[in-house]
Amino acid sequence: MPFPNIDQPEIIEIEPGLRLKKFDWNVDKMLEGYHDPVVYQNSEGIFDEDKIPDMGYIKSMCRYLDGAGELYFIQVLENGEYTSVGDVTVKPENPPIAIWVEKYRGVGIGAKVMKIVISRLSSLGYKKITGSTVYKWNVASQKMHERLGFTRVRETDRDYIYEYTISDE
Numbered sequence: 001m002p003f004p005n006i007d008q009p010e011i012i013e014i015e016p017g018l019r020l021k022k023f024d025w026n027v028d029k030m031l032e033g034y035h036d037p038v039v040y041q042n043s044e045g046i047f048d049e050d051k052i053p054d055m056g057y058i059k060s061m062c063r064y065l066d067g068a069g070e071l072y073f074i075q076v077l078e079n080g081e082y083t084s085v086g087d088v089t090v091k092p093e094n095p096p097i098a099i100w101v102e103k104y105r106g107v108g109i110g111a112k113v114m115k116i117v118i119s120r121l122s123s124l125g126y127k128k129i130t131g132s133t134v135y136k137w138n139v140a141s142q143k144m145h146e147r148l149g150f151t152r153v154r155e156t157d158r159d160y161i162y163e164y165t166i167s168d169e
Contacts, residue, residue, distance in 0.1 A: 002091065003124055008070045012120070014112050020072035020088065023062065029084050030073075031058050033100020042138040043098040045158065065089040065096070070120070074113055076104060088113050090120045094131040097141075111144050118148075122166045132162040 002008070012020040033039055034053040040046045044053065053061070065071045069091025073084040086099040086109070095117045099105045121129065132150060134141045135158055142160060146152070150162035 002067060002069045006124060012072070012116060014116055017077035018109065018112065019075050019082065020113070020116065021075050021082065021084070023066055023071035023073060023087070025062070026084075027055070027058050027062060030062075030087060030100065031055055033086070033098070034058060036100060036102070038102070038105070039098055039100055042135060042141065043096065045135055065091075069095065074099065074109065076109075085109075086113075088117060090117050092121055092126045092129055094133050095121075095129060106140060110141070111148060114144065114148055118164065118166060127166050129162075129164040129166070132164065133159050134162065135159050 008022055010022045014020065031053070034044070034057075040052055046052065062071065065087075066089075069089040071089045072087065074086035074088055074097075075082040075084050085101040085104045086097065088097045089095055095114075097110050097113050097117075099109060118129070129150075132145060134145060136142075136155075145162045145164075148164070150164045152160050153163050154161045
């Protein structure tokens with residue numbers, strides 16, 4: 001359990017047709033998503049095609065994320081059924097968001113999901129998000145962080161690191 005004595009919600013509604021669903025180890029679509037170069041480059045920093053995530057990589061990543069925070073699938077309503085299009089982990093240090101399905105990138109889902117991450121962490125008593133790491137080539141994620149009020153606090157050769165102070169509102 002990532003947050004002691006706190007039950008992870010099965011579903012977090014974001015808006016009609018968009019929700020988070022508690023991770024359930026149904027990772028086949030996740031594997032497919034992490035085979036998209038945009039995802040493995042922007043999320044994992046992988047550019048070597050010999051290192052594209054395989055099922056072992058995905059399961060290891062999910063074990064880590066599920067233990068470090070609340071791991072969810074990002075789901076949208078399509079043809080009357082919810083389908084997973086990405087993943088997010090609610091955690092106070094470097095909460096990752098990945099949108100696997102191309103048609104759902106660049107339409108504001110990442111920002112809506114990050115707002116839910118902030119809200120969930122606030123409800124759990126956290127006051128800050130630290131170490132939110134964005135690769136320098138992932139300009140869309142940089143813009144999202146900055147639009148939401150994250151502050152760039154440092155950089156490395158490959159990435160920018162952001163922080164966010166959670167208000168009491």
